[in-house]
Amino acid sequence: MAEYRIDDLARAAGTTVRNVRVYQDRELLPPPRRQGRTAIYSDAHLVRLRLIINMLERGYAFAQIKEMITAWESGRSLGEVLGLEEAVGASWAEEAPRPVTVAELRKKFGKQFSPANIKRSIELGLLERRGRGFVAPSPQLLDAGAELVALGVPLSAVLDLAEQLQADIDHVAGALVEVVREHVLIRPVPGEDDVPYYSEVLQRLRPLVMSALNAAAARSAERVIPEVLGDRLVELLERTHRPDQVS
Template identity: 60%
Template sequence: MAEYRIDELARAAGTSVRNVRVYQDRELLEAPVRRGRAAIYGDGHLSRLRLILNMLDRGYAFAQIREMLDAWRAGHSLGDVLGLEEATGAAWSHEAAEVVPMTDLLRMFGAQLTPANIRRALELGVLERRGAQFVAPSPRLLEAGHELVKLDVPLAEALALAAELQTETDRITGLLIGLVRKYVLDPKGPDWLPSGEELPHYADVITRLHPLVMSALSAAVDRSARRVIPEIMGDRLIALAEKAKKAD
């Protein structure tokens, strides 16, 4: 299970530390675990926070949100509710973030690591600040940018691509999850909530969504790459082959 300090939790949910404290004060968000002077949040907190933000976006007031959460909780054991919330939150925490020293960033991107490019990387979430350090929430995405720069693609262009990729993958992921919601949840009605006996099943459904999305996207990207790379690079490859033939 992932662990978060309050600022990390707020960033992961796309809100502010102030809002997190407000939701705690209104008893919408469970209290964190205390370790000495540190307050530690988990995947369940992240899931609940995202649910609160979703309901606020839909126009619900704090009192209404609390009533619905209390009503749902009253019909289930605490373990059942936490089990479903942990499963929901865990779906966002499969790649471990890594601290990236400035020396490593300079080695990877050299003179292109300008203040403007750093600001853009922070805006996109490719990098995050934690005190005096930088953290890569997705080390694989950062490494992909590094590989593009090694191929002489400007860092600014790689960051623009990262923004476009995020928009497109959000859209495609939404389509995949939308199918599950349409055929698994929506047929039960807009006011349906799982019973205590049903919670483990729906926790399992949610847990399986992340590998499902990853598998589908990976397979689709692989098929696309096999088709598109020859289409785009084919003329250059043919020209190289013809040049080699003439040289013989």
């Protein structure tokens, strides 16, 4: 389970530290765990925060949100509520974020590690600032980008690709999850078992989505790579084996 300081929590939810404190003062957001003088928030807090933001965008007032959340929680144990919220907000990544120094990034990307590319990498969520260095939320994406640059692809083009790739994956993953929402989450749940039921659905959905995306990406690569590179390889072969022209 991920842990967040208040600024990390606000950034992950797309809001401000001030708003987080306001929601907490209004008793919409549960208090954080204290570690010395530091407030530590969990995935459950992130899910609750996103829920609050969603309801505010739909036009609900603070009092209405608090009333609805309280009514939903009534009759359920704290463990059930937190269990569902943590299941919703748990990270799907199979890799841990990795600290990276400025020196490491300059070694990977050379002169292309410019202020403009740094800014864009942060905006895309590929890097996060941590003191004098950075954290790569997905080291695999960072390494893939470095390998493309090593092959000769400009870093600006790699960042364009990362943005497009994320949008495409969001669309595909969203379509898969929408099928589950449409055919599974609207199904009537017998008795008072709705919280355990949805927790189980989420636990089963995570590996299903990852497996489907990985398998689809592998099959797509098998088709696309030969199609894209085939003509170029044929051209190279023809050039290599072309008989000398007789003058």
